[in-house]
Amino acid sequence: MAGETDLKTLLTSLRPAVREGDYVYALWPHGKPLAGDIEAAVREAEGLTVVLSRTEADRLGLSYDFVAAWITLQVHSALEAVGLTAAVSAALTKAGISCNVLAGFHHDHLLVPSDDAGRALDVLTLLGRGLVLRDEQPEDREALLALTAEAFAISPVTGLPVDGTPIEVGALRELFDCPEYIPALSIVAELGGEIVGHVISTRGWVGELEMLGLGPISVHPHFQRQGIGSALMHESASRAEAAGEPGIALVGNPAYYGRFGYAPSHSFGVEPPHAEWGEAFQLLPLSGWPDGVRGTFRYSGPLAAL
Numbered sequence: 001m002a003g004e005t006d007l008k009t010l011l012t013s014l015r016p017a018v019r020e021g022d023y024v025y026a027l028w029p030h031g032k033p034l035a036g037d038i039e040a041a042v043r044e045a046e047g048l049t050v051v052l053s054r055t056e057a058d059r060l061g062l063s064y065d066f067v068a069a070w071i072t073l074q075v076h077s078a079l080e081a082v083g084l085t086a087a088v089s090a091a092l093t094k095a096g097i098s099c100n101v102l103a104g105f106h107h108d109h110l111l112v113p114s115d116d117a118g119r120a121l122d123v124l125t126l127l128g129r130g131l132v133l134r135d136e137q138p139e140d141r142e143a144l145l146a147l148t149a150e151a152f153a154i155s156p157v158t159g160l161p162v163d164g165t166p167i168e169v170g171a172l173r174e175l176f177d178c179p180e181y182i183p184a185l186s187i188v189a190e191l192g193g194e195i196v197g198h199v200i201s202t203r204g205w206v207g208e209l210e211m212l213g214l215g216p217i218s219v220h221p222h223f224q225r226q227g228i229g230s231a232l233m234h235e236s237a238s239r240a241e242a243a244g245e246p247g248i249a250l251v252g253n254p255a256y257y258g259r260f261g262y263a264p265s266h267s268f269g270v271e272p273p274h275a276e277w278g279e280a281f282q283l284l285p286l287s288g289w290p291d292g293v294r295g296t297f298r299y300s301g302p303l304a305a306l
């Protein structure tokens with residue numbers, strides 16, 4: 001049967017599945033006849049690389065560094081299909097997940113670090129469902145305010161229903177029109193044409209150092225816990241990095257933001273705007289983060305007033 005070549009069809013029918021166990025790359029000893037349960041092999045001028053289960057590598061006494069989960073894209077892709085590998089690796093790269101691709105006759109196989117297997121599956125599932133991250137447009141604003149109202153209807157601080165309109169809605173309305181608004185950092189997540197998430201980062205400062213304050217971030221309650229918030233967090237960081245921003249600060253649950261590399265701001269010399277925020281005020285230093293930063297973070301006007 002001929003494999004699929006249409007990229008859109010391929011992406012909507014990826015059906016990623018994880019094989020059981022861990023897999024490793026190892027160099028096969030020069031001159032030794034090939035034996036054992038080898039899953040894939042590549043001959044190079046320097047020697048023969050084999051990919052096999054970690055258990056089998058241990059049994060054969062082969063050494064390895066990279067321990068991977070093996071994800072098979074169960075869609076039957078044609079070998080001449082254009083763009084599938086690029087789309088999959090771009091999505092995983094955005095999520096900060098390294099990926100080695102092996103193409104078989106029927107399927108593509110991805111070897112990602114074992115610890116990232118769950119996240120990689122989320123990313124691939126969202127890619128298949130057509131998650132689009134794009135710049136916010138002024139005509140989105142009413143929908144984004146409504147989304148924020150739905151997301152914050154239960155207070156993330158108390159876990160209780162909020163009386164009236166959540167304060168994040170008014171703050172977002174003001175952020176759209178404040179001088180600290182940065183259009184490329186107001187990012188909308190769309191699934192099948194429907195707005196399902198939004199995140200905004202605006203100008204903030206520590207002393208004279210310009211950086212970013214992230215928030216609010218909202219994912220529609222029906223679509224939470226499917227990786228959309230994570231995709232928005234990764235997109236914010238990669239856009240900020242590309243724009244040469246030195247770092248991003250936010251207030252929230254360290255159990256969530258820690259997974260994106262955020263750590264309490266005081267470990268980087270930055271104090272929260274309100275001392276009582278303590279460990280909940282966190283910072284992600286980017287590659288331009290300077291040495292010797294000391295001071296208290298200041299949010300843009302609308303957030304400073306909260």
Ligand SMILES: CC(C)(COP(=O)(O)OP(=O)(O)OC[C@H]1O[C@@H](n2cnc3c(N)ncnc32)[C@H](O)[C@@H]1OP(=O)(O)O)[C@@H](O)C(=O)NCCC(=O)NCCS
Nearest residue numbers: 151156217218219224225226227228229230252253255256
């Ligand atoms: C916070 C929010 C943006 C996360 O988006 P999401 O799409 O649900 O998140 P993801 O699917 O990427 O990640 C889900 C994981 O994060 C965890 N998580 C989500 N919100 C969390 C929170 N506030 N504290 C701790 N963990 C949280 C989930 O338990 C889940 O964990 P698991 O992967 O171990 O199951 C979304 O839940 C939301 O809009 N909440 C309401 C508004 C809000 O609280 N905004 C942030 C205020 S600081």
